[in-house]
Each structure stands twice: as structure tokens, then as C-alpha cells.
Amino acid sequence: MTRVAALRTALSPGLASWIAACALAEGIGMTASAAASRAAAQLGDNLPAALAIIVLGGLVEGSALGLLQGDWLGRRFAGMSRLAWFAVTVVIAGLGWAGASLPGLGASSDGGEPPIALVLLGALALGAAMGALLGVAQALVLRRVARHAWRWVGISALAWAPAMAVIFGGAMLPDASWTTPAVILLGTATGVVAGAVLGAISGWLMPSVDRRH
Template sequence: MSAAEVAGFLAPAVVGALTARSTATVTVPALLAAGAVEGTLLGWGQATVLRRELSDFPRRRWIVRTAAAAVLAYAIGVLPSAFADTWQNWPIAAQVAAALLLGLVLLNSIGVAQWTVLRHLLPHPGRWVWFSAAAWLAGLTVFLIFTMPLWQPGQALAVTVAVGVAGALLMAVTMASVTGVAVVRLLRLLPPEPGRGRVNGPEPLRSPRAGS
């Protein structure tokens, strides 16, 4: 899962660095496409892990919904810069309210999309939404703390890309750590198979409940 997340986060990191000086007509479509790549790879990595524990896990549905939610998240992410001339004229209260609302939607977009799959497979699937939001918040925080001091105006493109790649690696490891804990905890909520005691790790392969 970590490898898939690393590969996924490289796409927007590199695209963002390469289009940093471009107009919004170039930057926005490029970042949305990179978001689709990231969501696809992220969903594939997570689905691969979950399929080991849930034999009938709907991998394609998970990947498609994760990719779509990632595009939505990136669309929200580019709104402030794409419409800066508009929202900067709003009252401060309106700016803060809009920022909070968009931030909540961004952080929960992928978790909610994946919840629509997990709700048929696991008990207490809503917990995944909180874990996912926490993972994105932690990952984005690490990424910004690392990259923002190192990205400087006028620096060489190679340096900008290298910083973005390193930040993406840190973000991926952070997110994989949080979501990995979430997967283990949620799988432990599954009822044990008849005749088999509870183990310390996730349960062995089983089929999800009907209706998946």
C-alpha cells in the first residue's frame, strides 16, 4: 500500500512543480488529471490489501470511487488560486466560512467515497471516514511543513521537482501509517469465523456479508 501511495503522490507533486509558473488554464486541468492518477493508484494499493482479507472485495468499485473523489479533492484544492480575484473581495467572515466548508469536504471526500463501499462489508464503517480524514490532514501537514520552506521563487526547476518528490514520499509514508492502523482495527471488528479463536492480527480470508 505504501508503494502505491508513493507512486500516486508523485504525479501531483511533479505536475505541480512543472506547472507552478503556468496559467490556471494549464495548471487546473493538469492537477485534476494528476489527482485522477493519484486516486487510481491509491485505490489500487488499498484494494489490494483489503482483497487479502475480504475475498469478494469489489476492487474496481473501490478504485473508481477513490479516483473520482481524488479529482473532487483536487478541484477544491485549486479553487482558492483559480478564483483568488473573486473570493478576496468577500467579507472576512465569508472567507473563513467558505474555507472551513471546503476544507471539510476536501478532507472527507475520499473517506466518504470509500465508505459507500465499506458500509456493505465491515461493522462501524463510518470510522474509516475519520481515519481517512486524519490521514489526509497528517499527510498534507507533513508535505507543507517540508516543502514550503524549501520551495523558493526563481530556484531551478530540478530543485523544485526534487523537493516535491521528497515531500510526496513523506506524505505517502504518513498516510500509509495512519490508514494501515485503520485497516487493522476495522478488520478486527469482524466477527470470528465459527470454530476459530480471535487472533492478534486481522482475520484470515472471508467473504463479506451479502449486499456488497
């Protein structure tokens, strides 16, 4: 019966809408991040302006994620502060993603690209670390309305690890020959896939957090 109940939960409209919210949020976010990355690359040695653009792209990503996730969770967990969820997600996810993008600003392609396996392994580790940090901040918001809010830390880490690997894998595909619209379109597609992965894993495990009655 436990497996049947888990399957019903996995196939429920609630899970589907959560996956859709995460996919839409990351689609918006990675579109903004791809556009910001391409714009920053055109600025050459003007690092302050490039940094500002990268941070702006990260804030768009965090804002979309915080807004859409917070709206969904606010309907499931009565009394949860959507504003608090939005705020911590913007700060941790948005600025965290911007920070992860910064090393590429001054990078040179003269040394060749690192092996894709190494990049993906690093992305898994980065996703797990950022997911856990984000999970802690979000669990502080959930703890007033969820019985086992701290389980969200592990759920977030587990879900963000493969999602980040998808994002980094997509980011490695384009080179200087790609047009800006193509890069942005790839960013959108990558974000949708990464968000769907994020939503599927976190949504499947979300019932373990349990609402506080």
C-alpha cells in the same frame, strides 16, 4: 493483553505492506502533482491549460492511491470491489487534491507568504474534511465486507489531517530559484513521508473496522 495484541497488529507484515502501499501511492501522486504544479506555473495567464494540468496531476495521485490501496484491501476483505474503491478514490482524492491546488494558480507572491503555522493549521483542517468525505465514499464500498465500515470515516479523517499537513509543509519549501528536478524530487519525498503517515495511522486503526464473516 489488549495492548500486546495492538502492538502485534502494529508490527505485523500486513501493516507494513499497507504503509508501503500508501507511501508508494503518495510518492507517485505527489511526484505527478509537483510536476503538474511546476508546468502550470510556466503557462502564465493560460488558466484553462494550467487547470487541465493540475487536474491531470490530481487524477494521477487519486489513481495511484485507489489502485494500490484497493489491491491491498481486496486481499484482506474478500469480495470487496477493487474497481469501486478505485473509482471513488480517484473522484474524491484526485479531484479533491486538484481543487485544493487551484487557488495557487493565480496567486501572486507580492503580498508575501502566510505564516507557516497558519498554513499547517489550514492543512490539518482540509485534510480532516477531505479525509472524512473520502472516508464516507470508501465506507460505502467497505460496508458489504466489513462489520463496522462506518468507522472508516473517522479513521480516514484522522489519518489524512497530518498527512495533508506534511504535503503542504513540503509544498512551502521551494521558491522560484529551485530547479524543476529539485521540486519534483521534493514532491516525491514529501509524498512518501505523507503516505507513510497516512498508512501508519489508518493501518493501526483498521482492525476496528473488522471483517464480516
